[in-house]
Amino acid sequence: MALIAFLVEDNKTIRDQLIPTLExxxxxxxxxxxxxxxxxxxxxxxxxxxxxIAVVDMFLKEGSGLGVLRGCKDRKPHQRVxxxxxxxxxxxxxxxxxxxxxxxxxKSTELEALFQFMGSMPxxxxxxxxx
Numbered sequence: 442m443a444l445i446a447f448l449v450e451d452n453k454t455i456r457d458q459l460i461p462t463l464e465x466x467x468x469x470x471x472x473x474x475x476x477x478x479x480x481x482x483x484x485x486x487x488x489x490x491x492x493x494i495a496v497v498d499m500f501l502k503e504g505s506g507l508g509v510l511r512g513c514k515d516r517k518p519h520q521r522v523x524x525x526x527x528x529x530x531x532x533x534x535x536x537x538x539x540x541x542x543x544x545x546x547x548k549s550t551e552l553e554a555l556f557q558f559m560g561s562m563p564x565x566x567x568x569x570x571x572x
Contacts, residue, residue: 443470444562447485447495449509450525451476451502455548463496467559478504482512490517494559499526499533510540521562525555 446469450456456474463469472492475481478501485495495513499506506524513522521543526533529547537545546555 443468444559445469445491445493446471446559447481447488447492448474449476449481449495449497449501449506450474451498451500455498459496463556463559466556469494469559476502478506478508478512481509485509485513485516490520492520494521494523494562496523496525496555499524499528499537507536507540510537510542514541519563523555523558 444467446463448456448460448463448471450459460471460474463471473484473488475484481495481497481501485492495509497506497509506526510522510524513520516522522541524533524537524542524545525548526545527548529545529551534545544555544558546552546558
């Protein structure tokens with residue numbers, strides 16, 4: 442079964458390009474998307490246990506990826522949250538890891554690494570079978 446993904450990205454063009462790419466290259470099914478921190482945290486908490494991975498941009502229309510990380514710190518053990526940002530500086534990486542990010546990827550240079558990370562996750566429907 443497909444990996445259940447949630448995308449937090451405020452740029453519509455990037456969202457529209459990333460969703461089919463993730464679905465094609467990583468055996469993911471993108472179940473939802475949000476543009477703001479509040480929308481993301483609300484979706485992730487109301488769909489508790491129904492997603493396997495959240496791919497989160499750092500700078501959002503309102504709020505930030507750091508706030509999303511804070512908002513989902515009590516996620517299930519199988520759930521992963523990764524940051525995908527153009528601002529993956531050493532300081533940002535350290536802050537994200539301290540807040541519980543499982544990985545941080547630079548949009549401009551590390552997309553392949555994101556695809557590999559997602560491809561290595563168990564795609565056996567963990568989220569949907571545990572709810």
